[in-house]
Amino acid sequence: METSFKVGNYEVGEELGRGAFGQIHKAYSLGRDPVRICAAKRLSAELDYQMNEAVGELNTLENLPNHNHIAQLIGHEIVSTHPSCIWLFLEFCDGGTLGDYVFRNPQNVDTKRQLAVQLADAVAFLHKQRIVHRDLKPQNLMIKDRTEFPILKVVDFGLATVCTHLDRARVHDYFTGSVIGTPFFVAPEVQSGHDHNWTTAVDVFSMGLVIWAMFDNLNAAVNARDDPYLAPCVRGPSGYPEAIGHFLRRGETVDQDTVMSNHPKRRNLVLRMIDADYNGRPTADEVFNNLMVIEDESDQESYQLSETTPIVATSQNEGETNSCCKIPLTIFSILLYCLIQLLKPVVLVIITIPFMIALILQAVCALVTCFFCICCNYNDIECVTYILKFKMVPPAFECYKNICSRVVNF
Incomplete structure (x- = not known):
């Protein structure tokens, strides 16, 4: 059983997971709901000026206006250990990650449509605040509620910038793929290692891959024994998954027929978002507006379909129609027509x-x-x-x- 320990005004408890930049715990504070904690380990004490730069970045993030789809950064605590570290206290989300939700509800298309709009809304907000997330992926997209209408929350925004002040080499290795694991959602210009190309377009690329993976239920796990991992990828020559960004950087192109074949309008938008040339990608605000138009059209089509098409029950097997519900409806229509003609x-x-x-x-x-x-x-x-x-x-x-x-x- 894990023991809890105190950090500032918080009691830190069980570990929820580990990321490239630190550990994630569940913590409690007096009179407050549980909050999510992200810990970023720091370098040794002789680099205190870098600690000050990171704290300055955190103060900026803590003063951001509240947004429905951005996990609130409540505060931070510096622990002077060897090496020193910073604890970040964020809004706690009890619904798990976006990947967990998609694999639990693979057929819930209506909710996925809402989550895609929420994601674009959040990223557009960050970009208007001049914040580039740089690490958008399902693990950093949390679900607030497990109800019929879940709320998506973007977490770890600005964390890459904070960690750059602490350990630039480690951040560079993480995004360029030099560390263990494959950065499935990293843009090709980021994997090239040129920091000057890291614009808001890298978030748009990652967001396009997230939307693609979410609607197509893409699992990058190598075999059935591995935990499911929501991500689009291609299979390399060795049979292992290769990140789309790395695939595009080699000059390859994505087969359009493999991208969201059941959602042609969203597919066209996603293909623009994952353009290998970052100058050809739409802005996050344009993505949000396009998704809103698509959702309005989808709602109108659904309404028209419900007005003109009789409701027919379906069997448990997908695509198999229960014809028993259609026959009585047809007979009733014929009888009603004959009665009217006789009267x-x-x-x-x-x-x-x-x-x-x-x-x-x-x-x-x-x-x-x-x-x-x-x-x-x-x-x-x-x-x-x-x-x-x-x-x-x-x-x-x-x-x-x-x-x-x-x-x-x-």
Whole structure:
């Protein structure tokens, strides 16, 4: 059983995992919810000026405006050990990583659409704050809730910059792939080792790979015994997975047919995001706006489909339709149509009877008037005037015609 220890005003408990830049623990503070802790080990004491630069960067990150999809950096503590280290205290997310969520819910496309929009919104916010994440991957994308509507939170933003102040060589080795493991989400210009090419476009590249992997449920694990790892990759000559960034840096191109074949509009956007030339990639804000347009179109298509298509139950096997639910619906439609056709003459007769009675009364009254005029020796003009008094009003006849026409065309 792990023992807890105190760091500043926090009690640090169980270890949740380890990353390239430090350990992750679960910690508690008085009167607060549990928060996620990221520890970055520092160099020896003779490099205190680098520690000061890192702390200055952390102060900037802690003063960022709150955002729904950015894990809040609550604070930090410096521990003067040998070597010294910094503890970062961040908002705790209880839903696990994005990779965990996707492998638990592989078919939940609607939620994936929402998560993609949330991710683009978060990255666009960071870029507007002049922060380049540089390490976007499913492990740094946490899920806040495990409910039907999960909330995505970007974590470890700015950590690469902080760690650069501490150990530049280690950060360089991590992103260029010199350390153990394959940086699946690193852009090709980063793997080339030229720091001046590390712009916001590196985050757009990583975000494109995350969206691709999420919608296609891509698993980079070598065999079934390995833990699932959400990442797009190609198989190298040795059979081991090769990062897309490294693949593109060798001058190769990604087969478009292998990218999100069931989502053509998102595929076109993702292909632009993972362009080998970072100048050809859209900005994070453009990605967010494009995703919003795609989601609006998808919602409209879903609404139109629900308006015109009968709901049909499906069996457990994908693509197999339960035809038992379609037959009764068809028979009911036919019976309803036949009933309407049979009732049309009856309705016409019911409508016609009042008008026919009125016409008969008009004719009787006209005959009586003529007889009265003849008996009283009225002239022709006076007789016509009396007869016209009993004429039906023309609008009533027009109303009768319109009603009959609608019944016939129903």
